[in-house]
Amino acid sequence: MTTPSNPVSMSDMANAIRALSMDAVQQANSGHPGMPMGMADVAAVLWSKHMKFDPAAPAWADRDRFVLSAGHGSMLLYSILHLAGFEDISMDELKKFRQLDSLTAGHPEYGHTPGVEATTGPLGQGISMSVGMALAERMMNARYGDDLVDHRTWVIASDGDLQEGISHEAISLAGHLGLNRFCVLWDDNEISIDGPTDLSESTDVLKRFEAAGWSVSRIDGHDHAAIDAALQKARSSDKPVLIACRTTIGYGAPTKAGTAGSHGAPLGADEIAGAREALGWTAAPFEIPEEILDAWRATGSADAHQAWQERLAGADRADDFVAQISGEPGETEIAALDAWRQKVAAEKPVLASRAASGQTLAAIIGDWPSLAGGSADLAGSNLTKTPDVGIVKAGDYAGQYIHFGVREHGMAACANGMSLHGGFRPHVATFLVFADYCRPSMRLSSLMHQPVVYVMTHDSIGLGEDGPTHQPVETLASLRAIPNMHVFRPADALETAEAWDLALRRIDGPSVLALSRQKLPFLRSDDGSTNLSASGAYTLSDDVGSPDIVLVATGSEVCLAVEAARTLRAQGRKVRVVSAPCLDLLLEQGDAYLDELFPAGIPVVACEAALRFGWDQVIGRKGGFVGMTGFGASAPAEDLYAHFGITSAAIVEQAEALLA
């Protein structure tokens, strides 16, 4: 056991982070010691003097959020969680860093490790999700007041985080929305993986953030007083705050400090011994001197948590708050969905599915206070801006609609952050083809099990004249491929209501609603009381007895299958028409259901105005397919459908060929 300086100093507390980080990376023989060692001082001051948290209640709604955007430095966070007393993060877990089934994964994983607020590692995502957290805090504050909602969002970000394009979208949005309870601590260590940052970077970062409406400063990231002062100042800013923390990566390592060599590999036994000596750290690996551990355990805000619980207990709207923060739909919400499905079933409107989606949102938003979202500058096209909805603005966060600007990626990350924060069920919108711009964040929605709703309109060549840059052909397949993502492509207004119903009931993952620009006929004849889309696909029409052929389609092409069935029936064929609004849910049902819809030996023709890719798992290698074989073209929609041969006649032709 070492004898620490008495009383325990901030350096001791920081060195505890450094020692654990070095040791865990060394033991794993894998990981990133440089960042935790460089940012240990900043993190120690932040967590011990400024962060509001209660290790006994990692999910306390009014805690400050801490996001390690530079997720590769995960040992910084795990060290702190252990030191501060998050019960599950035992020393044994630190020893199992980066091993199977440990709580200490290579990068922080939300839902896997208590105290981890967001899954980070893909650069730029953490800082951008944090914008959503900081926004959700202000939006909940606008609804429930300072007594219940009064916390901050702190981020540690790396050079790489700031080089990523998504950071531009995030910081300009944060500046525009005036998110002043938001502080980014930039690990300004002048080192990236390839070497000095000046290999690839010449930006004046402070000026850049100032241009985006941020308050900025630069400090010595190893000067505890300067760190403390900057954090104190950040707490009274009227703008989002960037603090450039000039640090030495791998601080303390005798030969590797200040070099890329300390970034992403174990330091090695000699270097670690040298660092221990330089830091005056004499404790054995994975041992923390008692006094230092005591000092760390004395941090936290259990009292504040207790006081908050008391305020909550006495609050007028405690039940509303608890219900909203839970994320679970309540009875009113579910009833609104049920009522709307049945109303649509009764009225049978002929609408583009994007319009049907807009009407669905408008119908339920009054009963769903947690609904909040916006579009990437396509409000009039995506139709998710409901009549009279309040607009979220700097200083006025009571609304439910956000003008995200042309920032698809930042928008998706913001939605993740709002969802992670709690209190909101975010929906975000753009054209389907621009899912590509959101994709790294959509992947994180899936990985983090966040029920973000992606409303993506103009879902095929049916958008017409804008041409191949705007026409998704591979996009549906590429989204269906993401694990845990449900991709809906509804065929009419009722299926659209069902898609929203399923997306909003879901609490463990994201959904995509792929919606048409063009009008769609109403196809259903049931009363809407049962959500037929829930199994992913269902028989829309059938003849008595075993079918001769099965036609399956999605979205705007289901009406073509219906028309083709009419022709085939006139020829004496028995035809089953299957509508398949969600292939992901269909495949989740298992083979028995698939075999029931598509009986063995009965030929199948599928139709979707997209590539065949991915469909063979439903229709088999020998199934017929009417769709696209490459990129689209610029022309009116009806001309394109004819040009690319996506017609009921083509379905009939393929059916006849298979029946011949």
Add this chain to the structure above:
Amino acid sequence: MTTPSNPVSMSDMANAIRALSMDAVQQANSGHPGMPMGMADVAAVLWSKHMKFDPAAPAWADRDRFVLSAGHGSMLLYSILHLAGFEDISMDELKKFRQLDSLTAGHPEYGHTPGVEATTGPLGQGISMSVGMALAERMMNARYGDDLVDHRTWVIASDGDLQEGISHEAISLAGHLGLNRFCVLWDDNEISIDGPTDLSESTDVLKRFEAAGWSVSRIDGHDHAAIDAALQKARSSDKPVLIACRTTIGYGAPTKAGTAGSHGAPLGADEIAGAREALGWTAAPFEIPEEILDAWRATGSADAHQAWQERLAGADRADDFVAQISGEPGETEIAALDAWRQKVAAEKPVLASRAASGQTLAAIIGDWPSLAGGSADLAGSNLTKTPDVGIVKAGDYAGQYIHFGVREHGMAACANGMSLHGGFRPHVATFLVFADYCRPSMRLSSLMHQPVVYVMTHDSIGLGEDGPTHQPVETLASLRAIPNMHVFRPADALETAEAWDLALRRIDGPSVLALSRQKLPFLRSDDGSTNLSASGAYTLSDDVGSPDIVLVATGSEVCLAVEAARTLRAQGRKVRVVSAPCLDLLLEQGDAYLDELFPAGIPVVACEAALRFGWDQVIGRKGGFVGMTGFGASAPAEDLYAHFGITSAAIVEQAEALLA
């Protein structure tokens, strides 16, 4: 016929753009009149007084490049191409704006319309590809001097272009590389689709660009003298130049000018009539007064082109220049590929495929002067930085390696721009999972038929401890889904050489090389003289007579299939092992080849450390599959393979089940 002011004024020339744009959008009943009308003055001054171009030779190598990043304003460009005398862009083509098979697609499409330098429309792509063009100009200049390479890149960009994250990556890269022959004309019209830009934007754009190392200014975008002066000044800048052009969107339209109403829909007959009156434009729709057309036809740089041709004819290295700018591999290049494949076949090295890729590049780069590329701050991981390669830097563009920084999206767009410019065969590198960050640009590589090589390493759970954020599982499927994209996943060093060979011989589309972090055994026994990967898949080993079972695998899992075959053969089974380095090429061969490799009725088991999605087109719905079923985890690679059951034993087990 109207009588224009005499002599023809710049306003007349600009109004010709406005009139054609209004008329074409009206005739199509679709399109975007606002931007062309707003930026007509800037464009008229640029094209008539500063751009170097020859309408008779749209592909002249030393022309200035003009990129309409705000591609929705395509009628601006089409109007100019017609007015300036690009032969194919007849008035009839303008009348067929946005119609099937016209040259005037909704958004500018490279390869479809002469004079269009890049396919634009997805916002942010144009400005970012332009960085690659401006860089390629400097790099060719460093090789061939001012006599042969001396041109500029001009961009018109919208608010949306600058909101997109990719613009941050692009402008910081341009600033860092000191691309001073690069000028962005920002259409600063304060209007986006949703309404005034201040709905979503508060950035000080000039300050933002200054922070990135640009020279900036603001002008009245309707003041011809100011435009001229700013462009003149831009031509002598030592930094990249941003000119903020304050314009009125829909300039001239009596009620819609200055509003979002003029952005993306026809103005309507009354508004057009009012605009004609306001602009003093009395010519009938699609008619241009002769004097104005003459003035436009007098623009261009045919003389400069002629002089350049003479300089080229007399240049020492004319042949080299012509060969390099052509993009077609010559005999030396092809010979280098052939020799390397055979050398690898003889030496049978045991290497990670990323290492085999690095050795391939190192072996051929001396014979491939057009090879140029870099990595997104992962040089030591992607291994595309060959020994002693020159680094491209501001003011020194002779090298062949670019430190792109953590800018995957901007890097991919830059590669597109370099490829479009001509002279270079760009390769860019990151981890495979981060293909998601590049995806909108990768889609454009495919759509524009540009042979960019995407080197994407760490291609599976085989990367180990970094965990699910860094482990692709759906990425291969999502890339295979992109039309015209060839995705290679080589199984050993020879297949890696073959993948490079195919990617570099290809001139009509992009390739992805998905490469392992971990070492792979050498599997091939042929002499390497024939590229077996060319058909996408081939029989690696087979028994005499019809097989009992076929095992097919890719990349790092082919060795598992080989091992499984050994076990099955020991049990008396006849086994065929198929290696399938490129499913895209395999499927291009057609059904006959597929049926030959996988004979009807013979069971198949596929193995790939990724999702099954997309495989059913090869193995059928009932085929066996050993791979992933969801996201990965953080642990050493060998533990993950065991944990997720991707083993030769699992292949054997599935084979036995199918054979039972």
